[in-house]
Amino acid sequence: MTALSEYQRLETTGLWRETPDSQRREVVVSLGDATLVISTMAETALSHWSLPAVKRLNPGKNPALYAPDGEADELLELSDADMIEAIERVRSVIEKRRPHPGRLRLWLGGVLSLVTILVCVLWLPGALMRQTAQALPxxxxxxxxxxxxxxxxxxxxxxxxxxxxxxxxxxxxxxxxxxxxxxxxxxxxxxxxxxxxxxxxxxxxxxxxxxxxxxxxxxxxxxxxxxxxxxxxxxxxxxxxxxxxxxxxxxxxxxxxxxxxxxxxxxxxxxxxxxxxxxxxxxxxxxxxxxxxxxxxxxxxxxxxxxxxxxxxxxxxxxxxxxxxxxxxxxxxxxxxx
Structure with missing residues (x-):
């Protein structure tokens, strides 16, 4: 499951635009199990957004602007604080569960740097002294x-x-x-x-x-x-x-x-x-x-x-x-x- 259980029945209204040239319209936004469902007031589904792909376009600002992914034309504007908090929490959980190859490289780089420092601090001085003592004419x-x-x-x-x-x-x-x-x-x-x-x-x-x-x-x-x-x-x-x-x-x-x-x-x-x-x-x-x-x-x-x-x-x-x-x-x- 993707959505947090406490938010699985959460609904609110918002403004949705299908394309950059379309007029914004009021819609019902429902937080589903793994999707964000956008419907008309008559409960006709207009769009389903995958929660792992949802992007916030203006972090920290209100009303919040969302898109189904980084390159989509659709735009959703939300003002409901509870819905915004719910989406942000779900996105945070998804981000934590997502594999992060860059972080692995960062950790490996940090470990390698630490090993290098330890070698320089603990082994290198003794090795240099032994080498000097033996090599001295x-x-x-x-x-x-x-x-x-x-x-x-x-x-x-x-x-x-x-x-x-x-x-x-x-x-x-x-x-x-x-x-x-x-x-x-x-x-x-x-x-x-x-x-x-x-x-x-x-x-x-x-x-x-x-x-x-x-x-x-x-x-x-x-x-x-x-x-x-x-x-x-x-x-x-x-x-x-x-x-x-x-x-x-x-x-x-x-x-x-x-x-x-x-x-x-x-x-x-x-x-x-x-x-x-x-x-x-x-x-x-x-x-x-x-x-x-x-x-x-x-x-x-x-x-x-x-x-x-x-x-x-x-x-x-x-x-x-x-x-x-x-x-x-x-x-x-x-x-x-x-």
Whole structure:
């Protein structure tokens, strides 16, 4: 049914014109089930208009003018408010039920636009940062790492470089990591014991070489920091902190503002290291052929909170050559004394 039930018996009078040249005549207008019926006063039907096709020619004005469709010559003039309201309500219901391909396209366009915005906001920045971090030449990463190190030195003191200590750190790093050994820098004063920088640089607090008798303790802290470096590339971490604008500038010009590097340096010195999974750390100890027990007891002298590192020691019952000779270890312990 097309007509609303409350209006199905509604009738009124109006003025009807069959053609533009015809004289208007008074007629009876009845709201039918799916039609608007125009009759003479003697109830002789003159015309039937399909309600879905009825067009109002002067919206909002009175008397209301209607036509059976957009191109018809017939014209109906109505002044009865109830009949006008009825026709308008029926036309509104019909319009809502009518398929609207344009609206579907509008909705699809809106959804596509929303998806595009979400991709740009949520995915694109991360993708751009990852791409920039991976595409940056090694020389550029090294330069940025050195600039961050300079910022750390302004806050924590110049890197220790006493006697033969610098050369021994290279030897020690190679013993722990092999051919991909990072450059190890000892700082005299840091809030955190380890940090990693772009350019394959690891920074350690002097306490790791001065406060322990076993070089395996230092090796354990370095292996744990290496796991953190693998979990989050140091260059990517810097770009995530600096933001999209700094990333875009670095990608297009190869430059990054020093303020971002100084802020990153301060954050590295003060941010507690992220935890690492015990099973992954034990795998790194096994790969390096280093006992995990000295590192575990350095973290907790009682061993209660690091029992997995102690019991899972991959080198238990196995021997390997010392990481450093006693003489070199003593020289490394004095690296900050020169």
């Amino acid at each position: 090694a020389a550029a990463r090294i330069e940025i790492g050195q600039r961050i190190l300079a910022g750390m030195a302004d806050l924590a003191g110049r890197p220790c470089a006493g006697r033969d200590g610098v050369e021994i750190t290279r030897e020690f790093s190679a013993a722990v990591f092999g051919s991909a050994a990072p450059q190890i820098i000892v700082l005299p004063s840091t809030a955190q014991v380890t940090a990693h920088l772009p350019g394959n640089i690891m920074v350690i607090n002097r306490s790791l070489v001065e406060d322990y008798e076993d070089p395996a303790v230092l090796a354990g802290f370095l292996l744990a920091e290496d796991l953190r470096r693998r979990q989050q590339l140091p260059m990517l971490r810097l770009l995530e902190e600096a933001g999209l604008m700094a990333t875009g500038r670095l990608l297009t010009t190869g430059e990054i503002d020093g303020s971002y590097l100084r802020a990153h340096a301060a954050r590295l010195l003060t941010t507690p290291p992220a935890p690492v999974a015990t099973d992954r750390l034990l795998a790194r100890f096994e790969q390096a052929g280093i006992s995990s027990e000295p590192y575990a007891y350095a973290i907790d002298l009682t061993g209660e909170t690091v029992l997995d590192l102690i019991e899972g020691n991959p080198m238990r019952g196995r021997l390997r050559a010392p990481l450093l000779t006693d003489q070199n270890w003593i020289a490394l312990q004095e690296i900050c004394d020169g």
